[in-house]
Amino acid sequence: SPARWPAGARVRRAEVALNLARLVVCSGPxxxxxxxxxxxxxxxWIYPLAAVAVGVLLRGAWRRIGLWRKGQPEARLxxxxxxxxxxxxxxxxxxRHLRDPFPGIAHLLIFYGFLGAFIATALVAMxxxxxxxxxxxxxxxxxxxxxxLAGGIGLVGLxxxxxxxxxxxxxxxxxxxxxxxxxxxxxxxxxQGFLVEGIRIELTVLRTAPEVxxxxxxxxxxxxxxxxxxPETLASLHRGLWWFHALTALGxxxxxxxxxxxxxxxxxxNIFLRRLGPMGKLSHPDIDQLLDEDEDALDRLGxxxxxxxxxxxxxxxxxxxNCGRCESVCPATISGSPLNPRKLIQDMHHHLNQAAPALxxxxxxxxxxxxxxxxxxxxxxxxxxxxxxxCRTCGACMQECPMYIEHVPKIVDMRRHLVMTxxxxxxxxxxxLKNIDDRMHPFAGVSRDREEWFEDLDxxxxxxxxxxxYLFWVxxxxxxxxxxxxxxxxxxxxxxxxxxxxxxxxxxxxxxxxPARRVGGELTYQTCTKENLESFERYGIKKVITxxxxxxxxxxxxxxxxxGDFDVIHHSELIEQLLHEGKLKPRGQxxxxxxxxxxxxxxxxxxxxxxxxxxxxVSQAGAFVELEKxxxxxxxxxxxxxxxxxxxxPSKRINHERFEQIKGCGAKTAALSCPFxxxxxxxxxxxxxxxxxxxVADIAELVAEAxxx
Numbered sequence: 001s002p003a004r005w006p007a008g009a010r011v012r013r014a015e016v017a018l019n020l021a022r023l024v025v026c027s028g029p030x031x032x033x034x035x036x037x038x039x040x041x042x043x044x045w046i047y048p049l050a051a052v053a054v055g056v057l058l059r060g061a062w063r064r065i066g067l068w069r070k071g072q073p074e075a076r077l078x079x080x081x082x083x084x085x086x087x088x089x090x091x092x093x094x095x096r097h098l099r100d101p102f103p104g105i106a107h108l109l110i111f112y113g114f115l116g117a118f119i120a121t122a123l124v125a126m127x128x129x130x131x132x133x134x135x136x137x138x139x140x141x142x143x144x145x146x147x148x149l150a151g152g153i154g155l156v157g158l159x160x161x162x163x164x165x166x167x168x169x170x171x172x173x174x175x176x177x178x179x180x181x182x183x184x185x186x187x188x189x190x191x192q193g194f195l196v197e198g199i200r201i202e203l204t205v206l207r208t209a210p211e212v213x214x215x216x217x218x219x220x221x222x223x224x225x226x227x228x229x230x231p232e233t234l235a236s237l238h239r240g241l242w243w244f245h246a247l248t249a250l251g252x253x254x255x256x257x258x259x260x261x262x263x264x265x266x267x268x269x270n271i272f273l274r275r276l277g278p279m280g281k282l283s284h285p286d287i288d289q290l291l292d293e294d295e296d297a298l299d300r301l302g303x304x305x306x307x308x309x310x311x312x313x314x315x316x317x318x319x320x321x322n323c324g325r326c327e328s329v330c331p332a333t334i335s336g337s338p339l340n341p342r343k344l345i346q347d348m349h350h351h352l353n354q355a356a357p358a359l360x361x362x363x364x365x366x367x368x369x370x371x372x373x374x375x376x377x378x379x380x381x382x383x384x385x386x387x388x389x390x391c392r393t394c395g396a397c398m399q400e401c402p403m404y405i406e407h408v409p410k411i412v413d414m415r416r417h418l419v420m421t422x423x424x425x426x427x428x429x430x431x432x433l434k435n436i437d438d439r440m441h442p443f444a445g446v447s448r449d450r451e452e453w454f455e456d457l458d459x460x461x462x463x464x465x466x467x468x469x470y471l472f473w474v475x476x477x478x479x480x481x482x483x484x485x486x487x488x489x490x491x492x493x494x495x496x497x498x499x500x501x502x503x504x505x506x507x508x509x510x511x512x513x514x515p516a517r518r519v520g521g522e523l524t525y526q527t528c529t530k531e532n533l534e535s536f537e538r539y540g541i542k543k544v545i546t547x548x549x550x551x552x553x554x555x556x557x558x559x560x561x562x563x564g565d566f567d568v569i570h571h572s573e574l575i576e577q578l579l580h581e582g583k584l585k586p587r588g589q590x591x592x593x594x595x596x597x598x599x600x601x602x603x604x605x606x607x608x609x610x611x612x613x614x615x616x617x618v619s620q621a622g623a624f625v626e627l628e629k630x631x632x633x634x635x636x637x638x639x640x641x642x643x644x645x646x647x648x649x650p651s652k653r654i655n656h657e658r659f660e661q662i663k664g665c666g667a668k669t670a671a672l673s674c675p676f677x678x679x680x681x682x683x684x685x686x687x688x689x690x691x692x693x694x695x696v697a698d699i700a701e702l703v704a705e706a707x708x709x
Contacts, residue, residue, distance in 0.1 A: 032212045033136035036128050038200060039238055046246055053250040060257035061265060063360075064318060067352070070359040074310035076273040087272045096402040099633075100325060102168075106160035110186065113154020117193070120147035144215040148197075151190050152218055158187050172324030172342070179322075182260035185252055192245035198222025199238040203231060263321045267403045270319040273312055274404040279395050280604025281557040282412055284522050301522060302416025306348070306355050306371050306382075313410055317349040319403040326397035326407065331636040332390040336651030339390030341397040341407045344383060348410075351382035372414055388414050389426065390648060393518045393641035394599040399632050415520030425520070428646035433521045436528065440510035441476040442645050450474070451506045453485045457492055460503035462539040468503035471536075473546040473555065473568075476511050477644075477675035483682050484675040490704035491547055491571055497707050498583040500574075502545060508535050512554040519642035529562050536566060544568045547700060549600035549674045550640070556605075570601060571700055572611035572673045579617050586706030590619040593702075594627055594667035596658070596681075597634035598674035608632075614699045615671045618706040625667045635661060639676035659684035662694060669695045671702060 037043035089095055094111070098104035123143065127135050135143055161183055165175050197219035205213045206223045213220045226234065257265060290297040303309055326341040327333050333340050348371075355365045372388065373381030388411050397407045418424045419433075432442040441450075451461075453474075460466035472495065478488040495502050513528030535541075544566055546552050556568035569577075578584045595615050601607045608631050616624055629635045638654025659681055662670045672678050681696045 031137040032140050032209070032215075033133070034140070034200070034204070036124055038204070039235055040242055041239065049247075049250050050253070053253040056254040057256050064257065064266075067356055067359060068311040068314040068318075070307050071309050071311035071314045072307075074312050076312050079276055082276060083272050083274070086274065087268065090271050090402070090404075091268065094402075096400070096404075099400060102160070103164050103323075106157045106164060109153045109157025110161065111157075113150050113152070113157055113190070114186070116146060116150020117154065117190070120150065141212070141215040144212075144219075145217070148194075148216045148218045151193055154186070155190050158183060158190070170324075170328070172328040174322060174324060174342070176322065178260040181255075185248070185255070188248055189245070189252060192241060192248060194218050194222055196238060196241045196245055198226065199234050199241070202226055202229070203234055203238070260321065263319060263403060266315060266319040267321070270315055271404050273315070275406060278553065278557045278605050279398055280553040280600055282409060282517060283558075283561060284416075284517075284526075286562065287523055287526050298523075299421055301420040302418070302520065303410075303413040304371060304417040304421060305365055306352055307359060307365065308417075309410065309413065313406070314352060316403075316405045316410070317345055317352055320345045320349060320405055321403060322346055323402070325400040325402065326405075329396040329400050329633070331392055331394060331396065331638060331654045331657070332650070334652075335638070335654045335657065337390035337648055338384060338386045340387070344387060344411070345405060345407065347382045354382075372418075383414070385418060385424065386648075388418070389429075389646075391641050392599075392636050392638055392643055392654070394636035395603045396599070396633075396636065399603050412518060412520065416522050417520075419520035420523060426646060429519050429521075429642060432642070432645040433516055433519065433524055436511050436513070436516050436521075436524050440528065440531070441480060442511060442515050443476065443480055446480045448480045449507065450479045450509055453479050453488060454492070454504065454506075457489070459492060461506045462503050462535075462541075463506055463508050466503050467539075468501045470500060470502040470543045470545050471539075471541045472502045472504055473544050473548075473551055474504065474509065475546060475548040475551045475675060477679065478547055479509070481675065481679065484678055487547060487675065487678065487698040487700055490698065491700040493704045494571075494575060494578075494584065494700055494707070495545075497704075498578040500545075500578070505535060505539075512551045512559075514550045514554045515642045515645065517554070517558075518640065519646075526562070529559060529564075533559065533562060533564055536564070542566045545571060545574055547571045547673070547675065547698070549598045549605070550676060553600045553604055570605075570607060570610070570673070572601070572614055573607065575699065575703055576610040576613045579613065584617075584703065584707070586618045586703050588618060588620050588623075589706055590615075590669055590702065591623050592625070592666070592668040593619050593623055593671055594625045594662060594665050594669070595630075595671045595673075596627065596637070596662065596677060597631055598672070598677050599634065599636050599640055601673060602634055603632050606632075611671070611673045611699055614703060618702045625665050627661055627665050629661060637674075637677040637680040639680045644676050644679055653684070655680035655684040656688060659688055659694075663689065667694070669697060669702075671697060671699050673699050 091111075094104060094108045097107050120143065123135065127133060165173055165179065165183075197216060198221070201213045201216060201219050202223035206220075206227060213223060252261075255261065287298070287301070306314070320342075322342060324342050326345075327343070330339065330341050351369065351371060354369050358365050368379045370377065370379050370381040372383040372385055373379070374385055391408065391411045393408050393412070395408060398405070401407075419429070425433075431444055435442050435444055460468050462468075462471070472491070474488050477484045479485065510531050511528050512532065513525035516522075516528065517525035542565075544555055546555065546568065547570075549570060552568055552570045555564070555566075575584065579586075593615055595612055597603075597608065597611075601611070612624070627634070635658045636654060637658055662681075670681065672681065678696065678698060685692070685694065685696055
């Protein structure tokens with residue numbers, strides 16, 4: 001008690017207080033613990049300040065949600081358990097982040113470091129609020145170790161992130177001010193915490209109970225560095241740093257929905273509300289029904305303004321963290337096309353911000369703020385039309401995005417507006433859309449019909465009165481392109497060898513509409529869909545086999561939206577099934593072979609194992625070689641999104657890029673399972689491998705050959 005101090009003694013008040021703290025915390029038989037507001041004056045002010053910070057956060061989030069609600073309605077709250085499971089897997093497992101190991105591990109460490117620090121702070125607050133002193137004894141020691149290790153791994157992750165951005169600095173990384181603010185704010189928080197802890201340890205337990213201090217290894221190290229400094233100076237420094245740390249943390253909370261950290265909230269929401277169906281599926285209302293309800297609906301098809309997108313699309317553009325992963329895998333970007341999926345989403349985000357005042361006021365977006373247009377337009381558009389036309393719809397951007405942003409549907413929606421509302425498209429697109437409208441196939445100048453390829457084969461045809469268990473859907477390329485006709489004939493041989501009961505539609509088969517839909521010609525697509533569905537219903541078709549992943553995706557995933565009720569199997573899956581049942585027994589004759597994953601079979605529909613099983617069945621042991629970019633990371637052949645019939649003259653051909661990768665793996669045979677890939681690689685082979693060192697063949701051809709005696 002000060003009343004008992006010796007008269008005239010020069011005793012510093014701070015030293016007495018600190019020595020008393022040492023006695024309270026660690027004397028005699030008392031358990032290890034610490035006072036929460038040790039050395040802090042006015043600590044209770046932290047609560048009203050925290051309330052202000054949380055209020056700023058909630059206000060910012062609510063205003064943003066209100067902006068998203070200006071978008072169109074969309075149902076995304078089905079299958080809640082599945083959504084929740086996926087969210088937790090991505091958050092705690094960092095599945096997509098770790099597809100790129102170094103930055104993925106850095107983010108993982110930052111995440112768990114921040115999470116650990118948050119849990120530690122929450123436990124301290126819980127003790128303070130409840131008045132129950134549970135941070136003591138053995139639990140307190142483990143709590144101290146846990147908090148320090150969490151902060152330590154967080155610091156390691158932040159140092160890795162700085163190294164990645166400052167020294168490695170890959171082309172895809174485009175650091176903005178928000179990135180640096182986020183990194184240095186987190187660094188500041190972690191470093192402040194350890195400094196405050198180190199000073200407290202030095203002034204309380206470093207000398208009296210070092211065995212307790214060591215349970216906070218990083219704080220203990222800081223304490224050792226400042227050991228012996230003037231106690232009163234350290235006490236003042238501790239108090240100032242504590243408040244600086246508290247205000248920094250509160251500023252961090254308030255900033256949460258205004259900068260880089262928005263991805264913690266918006267990204268988590270975006271993952272929860274992610275697309276659950278196949279990635280390759282596109283949707284659109286029935287145009288005939290729209291026209292019945294509104295004669296002017298045809299003039300508003302597609303999306304030409306930012307508020308024409310759904311609320312989920314608007315949420316998407318806010319969830320983007322500008323990481324550039326989509327850019328690094330986009331075949332169009334790599335080839336030199338104007339399209340850059342990262343830039344496209346960021347430009348949409350900036351455009352949404354510019355349009356926000358008008359949208360919030362319920363006004364029309366000013367004409368001076370066009371969403372898309374051409375470079376020479378009077379008002380600079382947010383997006384250039386040539387960017388939209390670069391997309392191959394391969395889905396690599398969507399597969400790679402850790403925030404589950406859906407780039408391709410947005411691009412197709414804007415293409416729909418250009419094609420159906422403004423009639424703006426390139427000559428190539430216009431030509432093949434007209435071909436589909438006039439001839440029900442996209443090829444110009446083709447003299448073949450859909451029955452010529454099987455005239456000499458003994459096959460069933462539904463229109464001739466035949467019936468069968470399966471429809472063999474041949475597709476436009478499979479019946480009209482010479483190289484793919486060879487694949488169709490091989491598939492007939494395989495089906496006959498296995499005793500599969502199948503028939504063809506022949507002349508009644510029309511294009512599925514896939515290329516029309518991807519290029520924006522939704523009306524053409526729906527015309528094809530309805531004609532095919534009429535044929536399916538007329539002949540009672542319930543099972544379909546196809547060699548084309550694009551046809552597979554459209555028939556299996558998109559036709560049900562218009563009443564399609566049948567099962568579709570890709571020929572790779574059927575052949576695998578026939579191998580398993582022993583109905584096919586090919587010889588293993590290939591001594592060097594690789595396999596290219598088509599985008600619409602692999603990424604879009606997650607069929608990876610079946611074609612590999614087929615290839616291995618016709619190969620010798622150890623003959624199969626995986627390409628470096630395989631499975632979900634496969635490099636597109638460049639033919640999707642209508643580009644089997646279009647060209648944008650990139651600086652480097654996408655199909656050439658992929659064929660060089662195939663040549664580089666050293667395999668003598670490249671196995672394929674898509675007619676579009678066959679078309680692109682046949683072209684690339686002629687240009688890059690005129691000697692024919694690498695053979696390009698469909699898996700059906702390889703199996704048919706391996707069945708020969």
